[in-house]
Amino acid sequence: MLNTSKIRADFNILSSRNGSAPVYLDSACMSLKPNQVIEAMNDYYFNYPACAGRSSHKLGDKVTKKVKEARQIIAKFINARNEDEIIFTRNTTEGINLLANSLGLQKGDIVLISDKEHNSNLIPWLQLRDKIGITVKIIPSNEDGSFNLDNLSKLITGAKLVSVVHTSNLDGVTNPAKKIIEIAHKNNILVFLDAAQSIPHKKIDVQDLDVDFLAFSGHKMLGPTGTGVFYGKSELLEKLSPFLVGGDTVEFSTYENYKLLPVPEKFEAGLQDYAGIIGLGEAAKYLSQFNFKDIAEHELRLNTYITGELKKILQIKIIGPEDPKERSGIINFYIDGTDMHKFAVMLDEMADISIRSGQHCVHSWFNSKKIYNSARVSLYLYNTMEEAEAFIANLNKIIKIL
Amino acid sequence: MPCILALIIFGILGIFSASHRALAKEAFSCVFRRITLRPCNTGFADKIKGKILSKIITRSEFFAKMVNKHYEILSWIFFILMLGSTVWVMRGVYNFYVFGSCNGLNESGFCAFDPSGENNKVTSLEGDNSCGITQKIEENVTLEDVDLSGFPAQNIGSKDTVVFIGCYACDYSRKAYPDIQKLIKNKKANYIFAHYPAKGDTMFLGDAGYAVRKLYGDEAFWKLNDYLFIADKNYILDKSNLGTILNSFNFDIKKVNELANGSETRIMMKNQIKELDKTNMYGTPTIFINGKAFVGPKPYRVYRSAINKFIFF
Numbered sequence: 001m002l003n004t005s006k007i008r009a010d011f012n013i014l015s016s017r018n019g020s021a022p023v024y025l026d027s028a029c030m031s032l033k034p035n036q037v038i039e040a041m042n043d044y045y046f047n048y049p050a051c052a053g054r055s056s057h058k059l060g061d062k063v064t065k066k067v068k069e070a071r072q073i074i075a076k077f078i079n080a081r082n083e084d085e086i087i088f089t090r091n092t093t094e095g096i097n098l099l100a101n102s103l104g105l106q107k108g109d110i111v112l113i114s115d116k117e118h119n120s121n122l123i124p125w126l127q128l129r130d131k132i133g134i135t136v137k138i139i140p141s142n143e144d145g146s147f148n149l150d151n152l153s154k155l156i157t158g159a160k161l162v163s164v165v166h167t168s169n170l171d172g173v174t175n176p177a178k179k180i181i182e183i184a185h186k187n188n189i190l191v192f193l194d195a196a197q198s199i200p201h202k203k204i205d206v207q208d209l210d211v212d213f214l215a216f217s218g219h220k221m222l223g224p225t226g227t228g229v230f231y232g233k234s235e236l237l238e239k240l241s242p243f244l245v246g247g248d249t250v251e252f253s254t255y256e257n258y259k260l261l262p263v264p265e266k267f268e269a270g271l272q273d274y275a276g277i278i279g280l281g282e283a284a285k286y287l288s289q290f291n292f293k294d295i296a297e298h299e300l301r302l303n304t305y306i307t308g309e310l311k312k313i314l315q316i317k318i319i320g321p322e323d324p325k326e327r328s329g330i331i332n333f334y335i336d337g338t339d340m341h342k343f344a345v346m347l348d349e350m351a352d353i354s355i356r357s358g359q360h361c362v363h364s365w366f367n368s369k370k371i372y373n374s375a376r377v378s379l380y381l382y383n384t385m386e387e388a389e390a391f392i393a394n395l396n397k398i399i400k401i402l
Numbered sequence: 403m404p405c406i407l408a409l410i411i412f413g414i415l416g417i418f419s420a421s422h423r424a425l426a427k428e429a430f431s432c433v434f435r436r437i438t439l440r441p442c443n444t445g446f447a448d449k450i451k452g453k454i455l456s457k458i459i460t461r462s463e464f465f466a467k468m469v470n471k472h473y474e475i476l477s478w479i480f481f482i483l484m485l486g487s488t489v490w491v492m493r494g495v496y497n498f499y500v501f502g503s504c505n506g507l508n509e510s511g512f513c514a515f516d517p518s519g520e521n522n523k524v525t526s527l528e529g530d531n532s533c534g535i536t537q538k539i540e541e542n543v544t545l546e547d548v549d550l551s552g553f554p555a556q557n558i559g560s561k562d563t564v565v566f567i568g569c570y571a572c573d574y575s576r577k578a579y580p581d582i583q584k585l586i587k588n589k590k591a592n593y594i595f596a597h598y599p600a601k602g603d604t605m606f607l608g609d610a611g612y613a614v615r616k617l618y619g620d621e622a623f624w625k626l627n628d629y630l631f632i633a634d635k636n637y638i639l640d641k642s643n644l645g646t647i648l649n650s651f652n653f654d655i656k657k658v659n660e661l662a663n664g665s666e667t668r669i670m671m672k673n674q675i676k677e678l679d680k681t682n683m684y685g686t687p688t689i690f691i692n693g694k695a696f697v698g699p700k701p702y703r704v705y706r707s708a709i710n711k712f713i714f715f
Contacts, residue, residue, distance in 0.1 A: 341445035345452030350460060358445070373445070397459060401467040 002290065002298045004384050010034040010286075011382055023353040023387045028169050028197060028330055028360075028378030031222050033283075040282035041224060041275040052274055053248060053265075063274050070281025071264075074229055077284040078214070079205040085237065087230040087267040088277050092196040093120035095215025095230035096163070098267065099192055100124040101243035107133035109160040114139045114147065114175070115368070116168045119361045121194045125163065139164070145320040147175040152183055159184075162191045166214075167198035170362045171320025172330030172378075174198060181210050190236070196220055200380065201299065201328055203292040212236055218276065223283035227276040230267070237263040244269040290381065299329035299379045302388045306331050306377060309392040313399055319374060329379035332360070340375040343398060351394045353387075404447050404477045405432040407484065500707045502700035508543075522698040524685025525572035525600045542682040543695040549677050552670065554615055554623050555594045562591035562709050565690040567678060569600040570607050570630045571639055575687040578699035579631040582689060585705045595627060598678050600686040602639055606662070608671055610644060613661035614653060626651060 008014040011032050014021045024032060044066070050059035052067045068083070075083040089095045101124075105111070111125050115138050125136045137159070139151050145168070156162070162184045167174040177193055184191045192213040195204055200221040206214055213236070218227030232240070242249065242260070246269045251259040260266040303324035310316050310333055319332040334340055344357035356376045359366045366373065377391065409429035416423035428446040435441065451473060459466040469476060494504035494513070502521035504513035510522040550565065566582050568575030586593045597608040607630060615623035629647070630638055637643055645655045661667060681688065681695075689696045691708040706712075 339445050339448035342448040342452035342455075345449045346456040346459070349453055349456030397463065398455075401455065401459060401463055401470050 002294050002381055004298070004382060007382050008384075010036065012038075014382055020352070023351065023390055025377045025379065025383065025387070025391060026354045026356045027200070027380035027383075028220070028376065029356050030219050030225070031200060031380055032382060033224065033279075034222055034286050036286050037222060037224065037279045037282045041279040044275040044278050049275075051271065066278050066281075067272070067274060070277045070284075073281040073284050073288075077204075077288060078199075078229075078231060079207050080231060081207065081234065084263050085206075085231055085234055087232070087237070087264045088272060088280075089215070089228040089230050090226050090273070091217040091219070091228040092194060092215045093228075095228055096120055096192070096194065097124050098230050098243060099163075099213055099215075099232075099240075100128055102240040102267075103161065103190075104241060105132065105134050105160060108135065110135045110137055110158055112137050112139055112152070112155055112159050112162045112164075114164045115141050116145065116170050116173075116362060116365050117163075117165055118169055118194065118196070119363065120196075121163055121165060122364060134160075144322070144326075145171045145173050146326065147173070147180070149176065149179055149183065152180060156183060156187050156189060159187070159189050162189055163194070164192075165194040165197070166204075167195075167201065167328055168320075168362075169197045169330070169360055170365055171332055172197075172327035173320050174202070174326075174328060177209055177211065181212075185210065197328070197330075200287070201292070201295055206231055218280040218283060221283055222286055224273075224276040224279040226273055227280040229280070232263075234263065237267075240267075242267050242269070246270055295381050296328070298381060299383075300324060302379050302383055302385060303327060303329060303331060305385065305388050306392060310395075313396070315399070330376065331378075332374050332376040334371055334374040337372075338402070340373050342402075343375045343395070346398050347391070347394055350397070351390060353391055353394060355391075404450055404473070405429050405436065407477060407481050408446070408450055409433050410484065500704060500712060501696075502698075502704045508695070508697045521700050521704075523574050524687070524698045525569060525574060526685050527598075527600055527683065543684070543688060543697065545681060545690050545693055548680045550594050550596070552674055552677075553594045553596045554611075554620055554627075555592065556586065556620075556624070557590050557592050560590055560592040562589060562692055563594070563690070564591045564705075564709070565594045565596070566687065567596045567598050567681070567683060567689070568631075568687040569598050569604055571602040571604045571635060572600050572686045573635075574685075574699045575600075576631050576635070578687045578689065581699075581702040581705060583628070584702060585709065588706075589709050591709060596674065596678055598675065598683070598686055603641075604639065605671070606641055606644065607638065609662040609667050610648070610658060612667050612670060613658045614648075614651075616661060617657055618653060622651065622653070626653075 011034055013032055014024075044063070048059045048062045050057070050063050052060065052063040054060065071083040071086045071088070074086050080086060087098070089098065105128060111128075111134055113121060113125060113136060125134070128134045129136050137155050139155055140148060142148050152162070162180060164175055164180060166177055181191045190212045192215070193209070193211050195214050195216040197220065198204060199216040204214070212233055214231040216229055218229075219225045244267070245260070248271070249261055249266050249269045251261050253259075307318065307324040310318060310331065315335045316333050317335070319334065320327050320330075324331075340357045344355050347353040347355055356378070358373050360374070360376055409426060412422045412426035412429055416426040432446045451470075455466050455470055458469055497506050498504045498513060498515045501507040502516065503509050504515060505511040508522060510519055513519070545565065564582065564586060566579070568579060582593075585591065597604070597611060599605045599608060611623055611626060611630075614626050629651075638647065648655045648658050683695075683697070685697055687697075687699060689700075689705070691705060694708060696704065696708065
């Protein structure tokens with residue numbers, strides 16, 4: 001079981017305000033950062049703010065060492081076969097764009113995505129459709145939002161890539177990644193997993209999943225903003241042609257020619273966000289001290305309470321499966337004909353409770369269902385039952401007056 | 403409707419604050435979409451409603467419920483009130499510009515631009531001749547049936563006429579006097595001056611002025627008059643200084659005194675006061691510009707507006 005008071009002490013915003021800490025229920029958008037992450041980044045800026053991999057002075061060597069360490073930590077965190085399978089990016093979106101633009105897709109190639117994809121895993125493929133004529137096919141989900149493997153099987157023939165979200169930011173449903181990958185691999189089809197929402201809450205083992213490509217962001221897993229990771233199997237990464245090239249991606253260059261460095265360097269063009277990378281490594285280290293089962297149990301306990309209370313309010317409809325076990329730490333709800341921005345604004349103004357309202361970058365799903373928007377509560381390891389109760393008490397007040 | 407209200411309010415606040423500027427932009431987008439017959443999809447109206455309700459709900463759930471229920475009607479009421487108050491404010495600004503008071507010509511109610519009512523202060527002609535703000539019905543102050551032919555005048559025949567009734571001892575007359583001189587100089591208006599002894603014993607100065615005018619002509623009188631409004635008040639009010647003053651202008655002290663103290667002057671001055679009383683004036687300075695009475699020392703622009711016929715109402 002998680003010791004939330006001990007955890008909260010690591011987060012300045014939750015511990016320094018003498019009981020007036022905000023109730024932060026928007027971790028699916030952005031997690032809070034523990035002091036350890038901030039200190040690691042500050043340490044870089046204060047003590048060795050130099051370049052990695054280029055300069056041969058002591059400061060440069062230290063940055064190179066720290067970046068390498070961060071890569072090793074991340075590789076271990078997701079159980080990659082080696083650290084070279086880890087490519088640092090700015091975020092998940094950049095990872096997906098890297099794949100979309102490096103895979104060498106041709107006109108007529110089919111990419112399968114689910115009907116609940118974040119814009120980051122929809123727009124790059126639609127853009128390729130418009131640019132080079134690939135075909136994007138949508139795998140319809142079940143009525144309750146769970147993944148429909150039959151629909152995948154029906155559509156998979158002839159596909160080049162299955163690119164799906166692991167845990168949905170819309171309803172918290174975690175797709176059966178292992179089964180999806182099995183089906184795809186049986187058909188010799190590559191699989192990409194968008195792990196932005198799963199990596200902070202679940203143990204990801206890329207070898208066990210046998211996933212070909214995977215991407216996630218640092219800012220949702222207690223890490224700094226503007227950091228992310230793109231994972232790929234070594235043999236596949238070797239075949240990819242980088243879409244961003246330039247500084248620090250080549251072994252040598254002449255006026256006529258150049259030779260790219262091996263992975264991962266050939267994908268990391270230009271000067272990197274070293275402080276961010278070091279902070280991301282620290283975040284992974286911080287998360288590694290917990291058992292992910294404990295995090296999941298903690299979130300489920302809070303989710304079960306909130307779901308139970310929301311169900312008592314007749315007008316409210318929860319997006320996704322009814323059972324909180326199926327929704328990770330996400331409770332996304334709406335009221336027909338009501339703009340849910342109002343709820344988010346009121347909760348914030350009344351009780352300093354931060355939730356997200358809108359279409360959560362899944363406009364396609366909202367438009368297809370003709371739902372205007374929703375309010376989303378997303379939980380994480382630092383949230384408490386008292387916070388869940390405060391949310392429900394204030395929500396009930398709002399419901400009473402509306 | 404809330405979007406229009408928000409656009410106006412945040413538009414004004416946005417001049418001073420960047421955060422309100424962002425809200426004004428959102429409000430504009432909302433209003434623009436509505437006027438181009440598209441739904442407002444920014445959620446702005448609901449965000450604003452949420453902000454308002456959340457402030458109320460912490461005090462009274464019942465009141466918050468009522469506000470939520472009648473939000474549209476309340477928005478309309480506030481919009482109409484805002485339009486009303488905007489018109490009222492604009493009227494006040496106009497009044498202040500052309501009359502020197504937000505409330506209208508010679509109205510002495512509170513005015514934010516002139517909180518101490520400086521533009522309406524007069525030396526009262528009633529009781530103790532106290533100085534300050536005196537509210538009277540301006541409509542009664544008139545030049546109708548007042549014979550001004552006996553008073554000193556300049557620029558006779560001009561299309562505009564300015565009549566200045568002031569007192570040498572009145573601070574407010576002394577304040578207005580330079581502006582009137584400037585006006586006359588710039589506009590070449592027909593200018594008639596009358597001394598009304600509203601405060602202290604200033605009758606002797608009026609008498610002396612009359613005598614100087616009679617003995618030395620209008621030009622000599624205007625020079626003395628200018629001096630009496632510019633020189634130290636206590637000095638000119640001291641009768642023993644009159645000789646020195648007259649001497650400084652090379653007037654014959656004996657001749658001036660004889661005429662000033664004679665019965666002709668006394669009768670003349672008495673008649674002049676009687677004529678001035680017909681104006682129903684209640685304090686000095688009272689300035690008539692083309693027949694319109696301005697009581698109290700107004701800013702120069704007020705006189706200029708009056709003579710330029712900028713006053714529409």
